[in-house]
Amino acid sequence: MTSAPQHPDPQVPPDPDQGTSNQSDDTLVPPVVTLMTDVGHGDELVGVMHSVLAQMAPQARVIDLTHDIEPRDVSGGALRLARSVQWVAPGVVVALVAPETAADGRLVAIELTGGQAYFLGPDNGLLAPAMAMVGGAERAVVLDADEYHLESPGRVHPARDVLVPVAAALVGGTPLEQLGTPVDPMSLRPGLLPLPRDGADGSLGCEVLSVDRFGDVQLNVQAEELAAFGERLSLRVGENTRTAALVDRRVDAGRGLGWWTDSMGMVAVVADRASAAEDLGVLPGDEVSVSEAGADEEGVTTSVTLGAARGVDDGPVHDPVQHQPEEHNP
Structure with missing residues (x-):
């Protein structure tokens, strides 16, 4: 079992429904710890973090935001935390991506x-x-007060041995200044999300922020920034160009691509029962050049009714098909 570090002023664990006991009521840290890492679920580490918190801060509710960030993808982790933060419960957030490099750098x-x-x-x-x-940030410290860390049998693991015990200490009422050396918040390393860029040809150079399990492609742009292009967009990836129409439902994309504003407020390219990412041939970080689609560009879809004789109770049947120019025989 984990041996909790000996705090300078050990306390009886607070009531689970109360905040910390050595802080004033208006500065209580809500007893919620949210975890986000790239360690995955293939081994015991996530469970160990939960167990450490259960012993050191039994009053805390623990929420797993995600542990499935791509290994060492710091920008992807930053994106997921930024997209989630407005819904994350007040309390302590423990975030770790690229633990092998974090162990050699400073934890804050x-x-x-x-x-x-x-x-x-x-x-x-x-x-x-x-x-x-x-x-x-309002205040920041480097986590160098070893008395609040767990001893490791080998190389220190940043989450298990430092971040999680410190989270327990904060929930337990330990003041921030006791946990390490104060640093100027302005000295913290910035993490910038990519912004769309204006192209010389009038297009907008966007970047793929993420691809979800359905193959939807989230771009680093909002619908308002594409207003000048209208509802039909031309999407160029390398030498390939596809079109996407503004849709309310996936089925409205027919056999082509559609786009909408996703649940995070960003533009996403979607397909019906298919992967838009595979159609475009993109991965996170790839560039997509967006412009207004011309009337003669391929990929325009429409719905047509097939069949003239149906029963009274039969609903309309639609089959999205590609519009092709009619051939005229001489």
Whole structure:
């Protein structure tokens, strides 16, 4: 079993429904710890983090945001945290991507929103976009107070041995300044999400932020930024060009591609019962040049009714087909 570090002023664990006991009521840290890592579920590490928290902060509710970030994908982790932060419960967020590099760098704790939230993680840009979305860092410390860490039988694991025990200490009422050496929040490494770029030909150079399990392609652009192009977009990836029409439902894309504003407020390219990512041939980080689609570009879809004789109770039958120019025989 885990031996909790000996805090300077050990306390009886707080009531599960209460905040911490050595802080004033207006600065209580909500007893919620949210975990986000790239460690996956292939071994015991996620369970170990839960077990450490259960022993050191039994009053805390633990939420797994995700542990399936691509290994070492710091920008992808930063994107997921930034997209989620407005829904994340107040409390302590533990975020770790690329643990082998984090162990060699500095780990930090950052205070936000008047002490109602703390971000813990490596100073590698992972936390910066989400911090900016909630008003920025107010105070920060480097986590170098070893008495709040767990002893490791070998190489220190940043999450198990440092970040999770420190999260438990914060939930347990330990003041931020006791957990490490104060640093200027302005010295923290920025983490910038990519912005669309204006092309010389009037197009907009966008980047694929993510591809979900359905093959939907999220771009780093919002619908308002594409208003000048209209509802039909030309999407160029390398030498290949596809068109996508604004749709309300996947089925409206027919056999081609559609686009809409996704649940995060970003433009996403979608397909009906198919992968838009495979159709475009893109992965996260790839560039997609967006412009207004010409009337003669391929991929325009429409719905036509097939069959003249149907029963009274039969609903309309639609089959999305590609519009092709009619051939005229001489």
